[in-house]
Amino acid sequence: MAESGILEARHLVKRFYGHAAVSDVSFVLKPGEILGCLGPNGSGKSVTLKMLTGLIEPTRGSVLYSGVDVTGGDVEFRRRFGYVPEEPHLYPFLSGRGYLELVAGLRDLPTNVARPKINALLERFGLGEAAEQSISGYSKGMKQKTLLIAALLHDPDVVILDEPESGLDVGSILVVRELLRVLAVRGKAILYSSHIVEIVERLCTRVVVLSAGRVIVDGSVDHVRTVTRSGSLEEAFATLSAQHPHALASEIADIVTAHA
Amino acid sequence: MRSRLLARHFLSQFVENDAAPEIDRHQVLALVAAGVITVPLFATVFMSVKYLMQPLQTPAWTQVTAVTDRMIFCATSMLVSAIVATLEWDTLTLSSRDSAILGVLPISHLEIVRAKVVSLVTFATSFVVALNALPTLLHPTVMVANLSLNLLMLAPLIVARGFSTMAAGAFGFACVLAIREGLYLLIGRRRFERVSDLVRSALLFSLLLLLLLVPSRLSGRHDWMFERNAGPVLQRPVGWFVAMDIVMAAKVLDDVPRPDLSTWEAEQDDLLVTQYRNGLPYMATQALGGAGVLLVLLLVSSTTYLWNARRLHVLPEGRGGPAIVPASAVTNVLANVVARRPAKRAGLVFLGQTVLGSPVHRIYLIASVAIGAALLLGMAPAGTGSPGLPVRASQLAAQTLLLTAIIAGFRATIRTSADPRATWLFGVADTGNLAAFRNGVRVGTLTAVTATVLMLVPLHAAAWGVWIASMHALNGAALGWLLVEIACGDVEQPLMRTIPPNDALNTVGAVFLGAIVICVVILARIERAVLTSSLASVVFALVMAASAMWVRHLHERDHRAATIVVSV
Numbered sequence: 001m002a003e004s005g006i007l008e009a010r011h012l013v014k015r016f017y018g019h020a021a022v023s024d025v026s027f028v029l030k031p032g033e034i035l036g037c038l039g040p041n042g043s044g045k046s047v048t049l050k051m052l053t054g055l056i057e058p059t060r061g062s063v064l065y066s067g068v069d070v071t072g073g074d075v076e077f078r079r080r081f082g083y084v085p086e087e088p089h090l091y092p093f094l095s096g097r098g099y100l101e102l103v104a105g106l107r108d109l110p111t112n113v114a115r116p117k118i119n120a121l122l123e124r125f126g127l128g129e130a131a132e133q134s135i136s137g138y139s140k141g142m143k144q145k146t147l148l149i150a151a152l153l154h155d156p157d158v159v160i161l162d163e164p165e166s167g168l169d170v171g172s173i174l175v176v177r178e179l180l181r182v183l184a185v186r187g188k189a190i191l192y193s194s195h196i197v198e199i200v201e202r203l204c205t206r207v208v209v210l211s212a213g214r215v216i217v218d219g220s221v222d223h224v225r226t227v228t229r230s231g232s233l234e235e236a237f238a239t240l241s242a243q244h245p246h247a248l249a250s251e252i253a254d255i256v257t258a259h260a
Numbered sequence: 261m262r263s264r265l266l267a268r269h270f271l272s273q274f275v276e277n278d279a280a281p282e283i284d285r286h287q288v289l290a291l292v293a294a295g296v297i298t299v300p301l302f303a304t305v306f307m308s309v310k311y312l313m314q315p316l317q318t319p320a321w322t323q324v325t326a327v328t329d330r331m332i333f334c335a336t337s338m339l340v341s342a343i344v345a346t347l348e349w350d351t352l353t354l355s356s357r358d359s360a361i362l363g364v365l366p367i368s369h370l371e372i373v374r375a376k377v378v379s380l381v382t383f384a385t386s387f388v389v390a391l392n393a394l395p396t397l398l399h400p401t402v403m404v405a406n407l408s409l410n411l412l413m414l415a416p417l418i419v420a421r422g423f424s425t426m427a428a429g430a431f432g433f434a435c436v437l438a439i440r441e442g443l444y445l446l447i448g449r450r451r452f453e454r455v456s457d458l459v460r461s462a463l464l465f466s467l468l469l470l471l472l473l474v475p476s477r478l479s480g481r482h483d484w485m486f487e488r489n490a491g492p493v494l495q496r497p498v499g500w501f502v503a504m505d506i507v508m509a510a511k512v513l514d515d516v517p518r519p520d521l522s523t524w525e526a527e528q529d530d531l532l533v534t535q536y537r538n539g540l541p542y543m544a545t546q547a548l549g550g551a552g553v554l555l556v557l558l559l560v561s562s563t564t565y566l567w568n569a570r571r572l573h574v575l576p577e578g579r580g581g582p583a584i585v586p587a588s589a590v591t592n593v594l595a596n597v598v599a600r601r602p603a604k605r606a607g608l609v610f611l612g613q614t615v616l617g618s619p620v621h622r623i624y625l626i627a628s629v630a631i632g633a634a635l636l637l638g639m640a641p642a643g644t645g646s647p648g649l650p651v652r653a654s655q656l657a658a659q660t661l662l663l664t665a666i667i668a669g670f671r672a673t674i675r676t677s678a679d680p681r682a683t684w685l686f687g688v689a690d691t692g693n694l695a696a697f698r699n700g701v702r703v704g705t706l707t708a709v710t711a712t713v714l715m716l717v718p719l720h721a722a723a724w725g726v727w728i729a730s731m732h733a734l735n736g737a738a739l740g741w742l743l744v745e746i747a748c749g750d751v752e753q754p755l756m757r758t759i760p761p762n763d764a765l766n767t768v769g770a771v772f773l774g775a776i777v778i779c780v781v782i783l784a785r786i787e788r789a790v791l792t793s794s795l796a797s798v799v800f801a802l803v804m805a806a807s808a809m810w811v812r813h814l815h816e817r818d819h820r821a822a823t824i825v826v827s828v
Contacts, residue, residue: 050574055360055363055574056574073363075366076366078364078365078366083364087360089357089360089361091269091273091357091361102265105261106262106265106365106366107366108366
């Protein structure tokens with residue numbers, strides 16, 4: 001087991017109809033660590049996370065959990081991680097509480113443990129009053145909170161989050177950020193994928209930057225700033241992903257105002 | 261425990277599927293559930309009257325007469341089960357949403373698939389049993405009410421009926437499953453997702469049309485069942501299951517004594533006895549063949565189902581390429597021709613895209629076109645009118661009824677929001693030009709009506725000649741326009757807001773239906789009278805067109821008044 005990681009991606013490759021979504025991704029996630037995963041749209045972040053969770057089978061490479069190969073998903077491994085997907089996959093005809101009780105039941109959590117936990121988490125996340133409403137009427141933020149509760153319900157060792165802040169209000173983002181810090185202090189390994197560089201900079205102890213399906217930098221936030229000679233992670237990210245935000249923004253503004 | 265929870269969850273998905281509009285889904289489901297129980301009950305009572313009215317009922321007469329009823333019960337069970345399976349098309353298998361949610365939970369793939377299969381079998385069985393339970397208990401009981409049968413002899417008749425109708429239901433359900441899974445296996449997931457909606461719609465239309473034609477096509481004698489004659493192709497599968505019922509019931513009815521008959525009656529009854537006893541060996545072969553086909557079908561559908569479910573698919577096939585039917589291309593071309601203003605064009609394109617893209621809206625239109633087509637087929641018998649005019653009023657009424665059914669479908673479509681969650685978009689994008697948007701929707705509906713009328717012209721021309729067909733098409737188009745204005749013109753925000761059906765629909769609806777039929781018959785008689793002269797035909801069409809414009813003016817005035825009230 002390299003660098004005593006709890007979860008390891010080893011040379012992951014994924015091709016869809018000949019097109020490489022992920023070309024070669026390797027990194028290690030350690031207990032008590034919050035690892036940020038950064039990259040522009042289409043860089044392969046979500047596909048990598050889906051391969052880690054076993055939702056997608058890699059074309060090549062492997063996923064190790066505590067040194068054991070769990071590539072393509074393993075029932076025992078699934079007991080030990082929680083996952084917040086990028087798209088809010090929920091059953092719209094269920095209520096928030098109904099969905100969480102279904103997840104708890106399928107995770108074999110005893111009812112006398114699950115019920116109070118669900119009630120308490122719904123209250124803390126501000127969903128207490130909407131708990132009996134059908135999910136089809138939930139806002140994006142409410143759906144995201146439901147997914148977060150579902151991911152944490154069984155006290156996982158590894159938490160994998162794919163843009164968890166999406167749709168959340170500022171207060172909720174702050175709560176989630178602090179929650180992840182506390183969980184990391186308590187020994188949980190957290191993999192946090194996001195577009196928001198500022199959050200990653202403040203929250204994560206280490207960063208993996210992906211571009212065109214490859215890891216281009218893997219190290220601490222300071223290390224990334226030093227390598228790119230940037231003042232902030234935001235600048236470093238722009239340099240690494242070869243983006244020129246000012247030039248691009250001017251071009252877009254020109255198109256928008258062209259016929260005005 | 262976990263498997264049961266999962267199976268129960270999958271079972272609830274069959275009820276909460278996309279075939280019913282989200283806003284009043286439970287109302288629709290309650291109506292469907294009530295219909296599944298009550299409609300067969302009414303039909304059974306209606307069909308059973310003839311047995312109670314028969315003063316001298318013999319076992320042979322019962323066996324021969326009951327063939328038609330058995331045909332109707334088996335065909336209905338088969339077709340309704342197939343329609344339900346088609347409505348549940350996407351729920352029959354694990355979706356990418358199921359895979360994404362369940363794929364990260366500590367449940368093995370085998371357990372997920374097993375739970376899905378258990379829920380599918382439970383749903384299909386429960387539905388088929390609910391559909392057939394009351395007719396199975398009632399019809400055989402009434403069928404032999406005048407014969408000397410005790411309860412022990414009645415039980416095998418009920419079992420035979422239950423077995424045959426439920427086997428027919430299983431056949432219908434398994435057919436749809438086999439078509440879906442076979443197609444998936446043959447062309448792969450990527451191509452399947454491109455043709456899936458088209459296949460589902462075509463299947464739904466065909467099945468609905470067949471179901472609506474059951475009463476007219478299956479009434480009457482079915483002597484072919486007793487002869488070494490394969491019978492009509494479409495009725496053959498029904499014949500297998502009817503044969504099962506007859507063969508299983510034959511032993512019981514053979515033992516029943518015949519009532520005292522006159523010599524002539526006895527001779528007639530002997531003929532029936534000979535007919536049905538001679539047919540029994542062939543019928544036994546048919547029943548065995550049917551059982552064999554059913555077993556093979558169940559085997560094929562379950563094997564392909566399990567093979568296709570061997571892997572969970574998390575990602576929807578978004579990169580599958582363009583749809584087989586270039587819906588946007590068709591509507592865009594049409595919009596370029598008939599709607600140049602952006603708001604009008606938006607209405608037309610949006611109607612086309614919603615009808616082709618939304619399952620609920622598509623079902624409304626498919627159902628209405630199927631009803632219209634069934635009426636057209638049922639009301640266009642061979643034969644001619646008077647020597648002066650080779651057309652009958654009922655034949656002229658068929659086109660109007662078809663148009664009425666289609667326009668009713670469009671009315672239901674535009675009264676249902678394309679997506680309740682996206683309705684706010686109209687509030688943001690609306691620049692006070694809703695009249696042009698409504699006009700675009702109206703033009704879309706009128707285009708569909710005109711296309712229908714034009715499609716019928718060659719058929720009418722072949723039957724009545726080009727001149728009468730052309731005049732009938734002209735009158736049909738004008739009448740269609742009037743019906744569109746009456747039925748759709750009052751909808752102020754088409755496709756934007758769901759208007760729930762009137763609570764009094766079950767009483768008012770029957771009155772409306774009766775009024776429509778009377779109006780259509782009167783209009784057909786007037787049209788037949790004006791068809792004798794081209795001038796009279798043109799005047800008739802002009803009167804219809806002027807009425808349409810007048811109705812449109814009234815509706816637009818109401819909409820303007822409503823807008824002013826809202827503004828104030």
